[in-house]
Amino acid sequence: MATNRRRRGAPRPEHELVAEAKDFLSEREGAESRNREAFVEDLRFAFVPGEQWDEMARQRRLGRPCYSYNRVVGAINQVVGDQRLVRPTGTVRAVNNREKVGVALTLAGLIRDIEAQSNAEDIYDHAFKFSVAGGWSAWRVVPEYADDVSFDQVLRIRRIRNPLTTYFDAQADEFGRGAQRVVIADRISRSEYEAKYGEDRASSLQMPRDWGGWVDKNEVRVGEFYKVTYREKRLALLSDGRVFEAGDALKAELERARANGILDLTVLQERTVKQPIIVWAKIDALHLLEGPIEYEYRHIPVVRLPGRYINIEGEELFQGLIAHAKDPQRTYNYDRSAMLETVALSPRAPFVGTAKMFKNYEDMWRQANVRNYAYLPFDPDPDAPQMKPERQPGPEVPAAFMALAQHDAEDIRHTTGHINPAVEQPTRAGDAESGRALFGRLMVGNSESYEFLDNLGKAIKFTHEIIISMIPVHMTTERIVRILGPDDRENFVRFDPAELRDAKFDVTVTLGPSYATTRMEALDRLLEASERMPIIAEEAPDIIVRNMDVDGADEIERRIRRRLILEGRIQPTPQEAEEMGPAPPPDPTQVALRARLEAQAQRDAASAQKYEAEAAARLAEARNAERREAAELALVLEEIRNLRAETAKLISEARAPRIPDATR
Numbered sequence: 172m173a174t175n176r177r178r179r180g181a182p183r184p185e186h187e188l189v190a191e192a193k194d195f196l197s198e199r200e201g202a203e204s205r206n207r208e209a210f211v212e213d214l215r216f217a218f219v220p221g222e223q224w225d226e227m228a229r230q231r232r233l234g235r236p237c238y239s240y241n242r243v244v245g246a247i248n249q250v251v252g253d254q255r256l257v258r259p260t261g262t263v264r265a266v267n268n269r270e271k272v273g274v275a276l277t278l279a280g281l282i283r284d285i286e287a288q289s290n291a292e293d294i295y296d297h298a299f300k301f302s303v304a305g306g307w308s309a310w311r312v313v314p315e316y317a318d319d320v321s322f323d324q325v326l327r328i329r330r331i332r333n334p335l336t337t338y339f340d341a342q343a344d345e346f347g348r349g350a351q352r353v354v355i356a357d358r359i360s361r362s363e364y365e366a367k368y369g370e371d372r373a374s375s376l377q378m379p380r381d382w383g384g385w386v387d388k389n390e391v392r393v394g395e396f397y398k399v400t401y402r403e404k405r406l407a408l409l410s411d412g413r414v415f416e417a418g419d420a421l422k423a424e425l426e427r428a429r430a431n432g433i434l435d436l437t438v439l440q441e442r443t444v445k446q447p448i449i450v451w452a453k454i455d456a457l458h459l460l461e462g463p464i465e466y467e468y469r470h471i472p473v474v475r476l477p478g479r480y481i482n483i484e485g486e487e488l489f490q491g492l493i494a495h496a497k498d499p500q501r502t503y504n505y506d507r508s509a510m511l512e513t514v515a516l517s518p519r520a521p522f523v524g525t526a527k528m529f530k531n532y533e534d535m536w537r538q539a540n541v542r543n544y545a546y547l548p549f550d551p552d553p554d555a556p557q558m559k560p561e562r563q564p565g566p567e568v569p570a571a572f573m574a575l576a577q578h579d580a581e582d583i584r585h586t587t588g589h590i591n592p593a594v595e596q597p598t599r600a601g602d603a604e605s606g607r608a609l610f611g612r613l614m615v616g617n618s619e620s621y622e623f624l625d626n627l628g629k630a631i632k633f634t635h636e637i638i639i640s641m642i643p644v645h646m647t648t649e650r651i652v653r654i655l656g657p658d659d660r661e662n663f664v665r666f667d668p669a670e671l672r673d674a675k676f677d678v679t680v681t682l683g684p685s686y687a688t689t690r691m692e693a694l695d696r697l698l699e700a701s702e703r704m705p706i707i708a709e710e711a712p713d714i715i716v717r718n719m720d721v722d723g724a725d726e727i728e729r730r731i732r733r734r735l736i737l738e739g740r741i742q743p744t745p746q747e748a749e750e751m752g753p754a755p756p757p758d759p760t761q762v763a764l765r766a767r768l769e770a771q772a773q774r775d776a777a778s779a780q781k782y783e784a785e786a787a788a789r790l791a792e793a794r795n796a797e798r799r800e801a802a803e804l805a806l807v808l809e810e811i812r813n814l815r816a817e818t819a820k821l822i823s824e825a826r827a828p829r830i831p832d833a834t835r
Contacts, residue, residue, distance in 0.1 A: 186459040188452045192396035193385070196354050199338040200384075206489050207335060210305040213491050216500075217244050217304050223497075223504055236508040243493040243500050250303050250492060250620050255296060259628045259680045260657060261635050266675040274670045278642070280654025281666065282635055287655060289328035295627065301334050302478040303623050306489035309337040309347070311355070312472040312637050314645045324645040326638055331355065331473075339475060345487075345626075346633050347475040355473065356394030364391045364455075372458050385456035393460065396452050397471040401445040407438045414673070417441060469640040476630045478623055492620060524560035527552040536560075624682060632680040639678070643671050662744075 184190045200207075215222040223239045263279040265271035286292070294310050301308035309331045317323040331337055336357045343350035365373045376386050385392045405417035415421040421438075428436040449471055452462035479490040493500075522539065528549040529536045539547060549560050646652075652666040712731050735741045 184457050186452075186454075188396060188398070188450070188463055189454045189457065189459055191398070192354055192394060192452075192454055193456070195340070195352050195396075196338055196356060196394065199340070199354070202341070203338070206306065206487070209490070209494065210307070210335065213493055213497075214301075214305045216497055217241070217247055217493055223500055225501070228501070228505070232508075236512045237504075238508045238511065239504050240507050241500075242503065243496050246496070247300075247304050247492055250623060251296075251300050254299050254624055254627065257624065257682050258292075259295075259631045259682055261631065261678055261680045263635070263639070263676050263678055266677055268674050271670070271674045271676075274674065275676055277652075277654055277664055277666060278639060278676060280656060280662070280664075281642070281652055282638055283655040283657075283659075284653050284661075285326050285638060286328060287659075288325070291328045294328055294330045295631065297330060297332075298334075298476045298630075299623070299627055302476045302626070303492050305334070306478040306491040306494070308334045308476045310474055310476070310634075312474075312634065312641060314641065323648070323650065326641055326645060328634065333357065337473065337475070339473075341487075343475070345475065345477040345480040345489075346630050347473055348470060348633055350397075350471050350473070351399045353397040353471050353473045354394050356392050358390040358392050361389060361391055364393070368455075368458070368460055372455070372460075375457060376455065391455055394454050396454055397473065398450045399471065400448045400450055400465075402448050403443055404446055405441055405443055407441045410435065410437045410439055466641075467644055468637070470633075470637050472637045472641060474630050474634050474637070477626050480626075492623070522560045522562050524549065525552040525555055525558065527554070528558075528560055628680045628682050632678050635678040635680070639676055643668050 184193070221239065223241065224237050229237055261279065261282060263275045263282070265275045298308035298310055311329050311331060313327055313329050314324045315327050317325050336355055338354045338356070339347055339350050340352045343353075347353070359367075361373060373391070376391060407415050407417050407421050409415065409424075415424055425436060425438075428434075446467065447469060449466045449468045450462075451464050451466065453460040477489055478492070479494070481488050481490075522536065528551070531550055532548050535544060535547060536549075538544075547560070552558065646666070646668055649665065649667045649669075651663055654662050654664055656662070712735075732741065732743075736743045
């Protein structure tokens with residue numbers, strides 16, 4: 172809440188939002204001073220020549236070498252370069268209604284179009300470099316009119332060129348989600364201020380001294396202030412599952428139901444909710460320049476991209492890649508400068524000989540270190556007949572300095588956390604590597620710095636959530652919109668914002684190789700699969716051509732699809748159907764030929780059916796004959812077995828001994 176503090180002698184702001192914004196900004200400047208000082212120091216250390224020596228060290232080495240061998244900027248550039256090899260891909264999903272799946276696909280395509288129209292790729296790249304080098308950055312989402320003669324509004328992602336102009340309150344997380352107040356305050360020249368807001372307002376800002384950084388002789392600070400307020404509303408749950416806001420709309424709905432004979436529609440329960448309202452205003456030190464305007468957004472539409480983030484006992488710290496590499500870099504610069512100084516002050520390698528050897532040629536030998544003579548004459552010394560002038564070894568680089576410099580370089584590598592096997596362990600010449608494999612190898616090498624890339628994906632996810640909450644506010648009328656697919660192919664669809672009512676959507680963002688890399692990999696796999704399975708090339712030639720990155724690929728695909736559509740093998744898209752128009756009348760010759768072929772095919776089918784029936788009858792007759800023969804054979808075998816049994820019985824009786832009859 173604003174405290175409306177005023178400096179002595181300062182005019183009173185004309186609106187309470189101005190006072191609140193100024194007090195908020197003053198409070199955040201104090202709370203974030205450590206992060207902001209480190210941000211500037213890290214950027215200057217990495218990118219401004221001469222800033223890697225602190226002033227005390229430079230004074231101690233006054234008149235002595237103070238060279239900089241910038242190794243941290245290479246680590247920054249490598250992480251930034253790796254980020255440009257991968258691109259986040261967002262997906263929108265319907266949460267509570269299966270029928271909204273098509274709407275979710277339209278939203279995803281609409282967000283991609285908003286990013287394309289905003290040149291968001293450059294905005295993300297610009298912000299990512301700041302987050303890696305300094306610790307954080309920011310961008311915003313704003314509504315704009317579609318053109319100068321339209322009342323239709325569109326959404327655009329806009330760059331914040333200087334992250335230090337953006338202030339979030341303590342309720343915001345590292346991405347800005349949950350923020351209750353945000354200020355974006357930048358300075359403009361007085362002439363620009365007068366042109367935009369008038370000379371009267373400019374003259375009222377003539378103050379005897381700088382007032383908290385808002386006004387000086389040459390510049391005026393202009394800020395945009397976002398503030399979250401809450402509006403209570405009563406919700407009613409109807410017996411048919413619908414939710415209405417209590418009030419006239421609910422009464423009208425109940426009366427309409429009774430008029431239509433629906434007497435059992437009742438209110439089951441009610442509850443009070445707080446709806447967030449975003450208040451926006453543009454201010455200077457005294458005036459409310461624009462607004463205030465209220466928007467029914469879910470979030471303040473400003474996104475913060477953190478580098479490395481940690482909260483220590485309530486104090487938020489944002490760090491870039493080189494925050495802990497500055498001391499190793501300073502010692503590396505010192506060791507290399509001292510090494511160079513030692514070598515430079517060492518005497519040049521001299522020639523050693525007796526005085527008699529050089530006596531008659533002193534001028535030539537005196538200049539031997541600065542001039543290139545074809546030969547150097549000397550007189551032999553009778554006192555040393557075996558000796559001749561010889562050059563002594565040159566100055567050696569101190570081994571201690573070399574060892575220290577190597578340790579410093581290793582410390583820089585480990586404090587930046589950037590050891591890239593994609594560079595240090597390149598593939599052998601001629602070895603192919605897929606985009607997915609390259610991405611995996613980069614991520615393994617950069618796992619200690621992957622936090623930066625992961626935070627970029629999460630910040631873009633939050634951006635998409637903001638856009639989804641802003642679409643119903645600014646795109647209120649049904650219209651034709653352009654949507655883009657993941658492959659940047661465009662389509663035009665009818666978008667009705669009423670379809671967003673009572674629907675919830677969530678967003679997922681994945682990181683992977685850029686679409687161009689993925690497309691090349693897909694083409695390689697499709698061509699390889701086509702060689703093994705020719706049916707792929709026969710049935711899907713348009714998909715293969717679609718992944719070719721060559722001039723004319725789109726036209727080739729269009730012609731192939733046209734032929735496939737005319738042959739009835741694929742269905743046209745609505746746009747293709749409109750472009751192709753109604754199908755041309757059939758060729759009479761082709762119709763007659765097709766009729767003859769169909770008649771012949773029917774005759775062949777009838778003949779085949781007849782032959783099949785005859786063959787089945789013959790098979791059945793043969794099987795019946797086999798069954799009859801089998802039955803007759805079984806009877807014969809049965810008679811033979813009976814005959815054998817009777818014969819055996821007679822033989823047994825004939826061989827049995829006869830017993831005399833005693834009665835005879």
